[in-house]
Amino acid sequence: LSSGINAEYGDVKNKKSPLNSMFYRSKDKEGSDILWVQPKFFDHTQRREFEQYLLWLIETRPGAAECSQITIALALDGVGLSQVDVEFNKFFINYFMYHTPDTMKRMIVHNMHWLLNGVWKLLSVLLSEGARKRVIFLKNKDIHQYIAEELVLSCCGGPDPHCYKA
Numbered sequence: 829l830s831s832g833i834n835a836e837y838g839d840v841k842n843k844k845s846p847l848n849s850m851f852y853r854s855k856d857k858e859g860s861d862i863l864w865v866q867p868k869f870f871d872h873t874q875r876r877e878f879e880q881y882l883l884w885l886i887e888t889r890p891g892a893a894e895c896s897q898i899t900i901a902l903a904l905d906g907v908g909l910s911q912v913d914v915e916f917n918k919f920f921i922n923y924f925m926y927h928t929p930d931t932m933k934r935m936i937v938h939n940m941h942w943l944l945n946g947v948w949k950l951l952s953v954l955l956s957e958g959a960r961k962r963v964i965f966l967k968n969k970d971i972h973q974y975i976a977e978e979l980v981l982s983c984c985g986g987p988d989p990h991c992y993k994a
Contacts, residue, residue, distance in 0.1 A: 854979040856899040860933050861890045866903045872913050879919050897933035903983045904940045934962045938984050
């Protein structure tokens with residue numbers, strides 16, 4: 829990352845930096861870039877910075893000039909109710925549904941804890957039927973249906989060690 833991005837969005841060594849929670853890495857099986865999102869590294873007190881960083885990631889994404897779509901991989905290992913930021917989730921959904929509806933090809937929700945089912949039910953009413961169909965819930969090895977095994981991050985059971993470790 830350029831020093832300007834690092835200066836604006838925080839030090840990667842800071843475990844609650846937006847740089848650790850959202851990043852592009854590899855491609856899915858159809859050749860779309862993957863935006864990995866790890867909510868366990870969100871800092872609720874810096875919601876605005878996380879929102880700005882998400883906007884920057886989408887606006888400067890690989891293939892933006894060609895209007896390419898991305899796959900969002902939401903890695904929920906270790907995420908419980910205490911890490912859920914409903915306001916950020918609403919921002920996230922609204923951004924992809926109303927401002928950049930053609931950007932997201934699919935969202936893979938990996939290893940969602942059963943306690944978060946209620947949160948999903950609340951958030952899913954904000955989505956159209958078409959948008960709900962693009963959200964895919966997967967457990968462990970099922971992620972290989974969409975992402976080649978060697979490209980799956982270790983936080984999702986794969987061999988790629990790129991995951992930030994606190």
